[in-house]
Amino acid sequence: MADSRDLNQVRADIDAIDRDIQALITRRAECAQRVAQIKLAEMLAARSRGEPVTEVNYYRPEREAQVLQRIIERDRGPLGGTTVAHIFREIMSACLALERPLQVAYLGPEGTFTQAAALKHFGHAAICVPQHTIDAVFAEVQSGDCNYGVVPVENSTEGMVSHTLDSFMDSPLKISGEVEMRIGHHLLVAAATPSESVTRICAHQQALAQCRNWLDLHWPLVPREAVSSNGEAARLAATTPGVAAVAGDMAAELYQLEILAEHIEDYPDNTTRFLVIGREEVPPSGRDKTSLIVSSRNKPGALFSLLDPFRRAGVSLTRIDTRPSRTEKWAYVFFIEFEGHLQDDNVRGIVAELEEQSILLKPLGSYPQAVL
Numbered sequence: 001m002a003d004s005r006d007l008n009q010v011r012a013d014i015d016a017i018d019r020d021i022q023a024l025i026t027r028r029a030e031c032a033q034r035v036a037q038i039k040l041a042e043m044l045a046a047r048s049r050g051e052p053v054t055e056v057n058y059y060r061p062e063r064e065a066q067v068l069q070r071i072i073e074r075d076r077g078p079l080g081g082t083t084v085a086h087i088f089r090e091i092m093s094a095c096l097a098l099e100r101p102l103q104v105a106y107l108g109p110e111g112t113f114t115q116a117a118a119l120k121h122f123g124h125a126a127i128c129v130p131q132h133t134i135d136a137v138f139a140e141v142q143s144g145d146c147n148y149g150v151v152p153v154e155n156s157t158e159g160m161v162s163h164t165l166d167s168f169m170d171s172p173l174k175i176s177g178e179v180e181m182r183i184g185h186h187l188l189v190a191a192a193t194p195s196e197s198v199t200r201i202c203a204h205q206q207a208l209a210q211c212r213n214w215l216d217l218h219w220p221l222v223p224r225e226a227v228s229s230n231g232e233a234a235r236l237a238a239t240t241p242g243v244a245a246v247a248g249d250m251a252a253e254l255y256q257l258e259i260l261a262e263h264i265e266d267y268p269d270n271t272t273r274f275l276v277i278g279r280e281e282v283p284p285s286g287r288d289k290t291s292l293i294v295s296s297r298n299k300p301g302a303l304f305s306l307l308d309p310f311r312r313a314g315v316s317l318t319r320i321d322t323r324p325s326r327t328e329k330w331a332y333v334f335f336i337e338f339e340g341h342l343q344d345d346n347v348r349g350i351v352a353e354l355e356e357q358s359i360l361l362k363p364l365g366s367y368p369q370a371v372l
């Protein structure tokens with residue numbers, strides 16, 4: 001009896017807290033609406049002064065990163081900072097949609113990890129639009145049909161996605177963010193499919209590669225087929241008897257598939273990194289990364305002299321990749337990523353030095369380091 005009185009009391013407390021949280025979220029949303037009015041008024045004022053302003057930047061990646069970072073830092077509770085930050089991610093996403101809903105192009109189809117990355121970065125109020133190819137994602141953003149795009153750039157098991165790096169060479173777009181996703185693959189089948197009836201295992205070639213050892217051990221005799229995406233593999237599994245798919249949770253949910261075996265990836269910390277592309281440069285958030293493309297003259301020690309300015313300035317490189325230049329045989333361009341923002345003094349110094357010794361230097365943007 002005493003127990004149920006306790007339960008009623010705690011539930012009454014929860015009801016009161018929920019009312020407070022709801023009232024506070026409403027107040028926060030009203031603030032976001034005021035922010036939108038201020039941004040619009042500022043843009044109109046700048047335009048009337050004759051400044052070349054084209055659109056209002058309702059989405060502020062540097063501000064969102066700071067808000068989420070602060071939530072993680074001040075959290076002391078049982079839920080953990082990252083869990084609480086995910087809740088705030090959704091609140092901010094809904095607040096931004098009040099200002100203006102974002103259209104986000106991603107490498108589809110639905111159910112891919114790139115869609116999951118887009119939702120993780122922008123929250124569920126963003127309107128995510130699937131595209132068939134990485135080039136189409138770039139084109140949608142460049143044309144202005146979408147505000148931002150999300151493309152995969154590297155996987156911890158399989159290495160870089162060279163097509164994404166190549167697309168940056170000819171594109172005026174800027175990187176405005178990064179997203180990291182733990183990639184968990186499952187073996188999926190349509191409901192009530194016995195494992196003996198599986199005659200074909202479909203997945204994107206990267207997913208097949210990431211699960212190679214597990215598939216060799218458990219399904220050595222069943223042929224594997226590479227298809228255009230894990231989402232497509234899941235669609236096939238849902239519609240074609242005998243097909244099993246290797247894909248993640250989103251695809252399983254979308255096509256209502258059953259999990260025959262969970263987490264079959266060979267390396268448990270299998271992670272893919274995605275880049276967010278946009279038309280605008282992002283101001284400093286305080287914890288930023290910068291990416292650039294640089295190509296040096298073909299002479300001994302060229303790579304050393306490109307990297308030496310970073311060492312002298314004490315700036316940490318987070319990644320370096322090489323791609324053929326495409327315009328000159330046996331010439332190479334380097335994709336370099338490092339900590340810091342193009343507006344930082346030491347980064348400005350490095351860029352000036354690189355400009356002197358390179359035949360091509362293209363900053364791809366500075367952007368907040370992934371928070372979630």
Ligand SMILES: O=C(O)C(=O)C[C@]1(C(=O)O)C=C[C@@H](O)C=C1
Pocket residue numbers: 032035036058059060061063064067091092093095096099
């Ligand atoms: O601070 C702003 O500029 C806002 O528009 C508010 C807000 C928020 O909800 O906190 C919403 C969208 C932006 O991307 C950043 C933050």
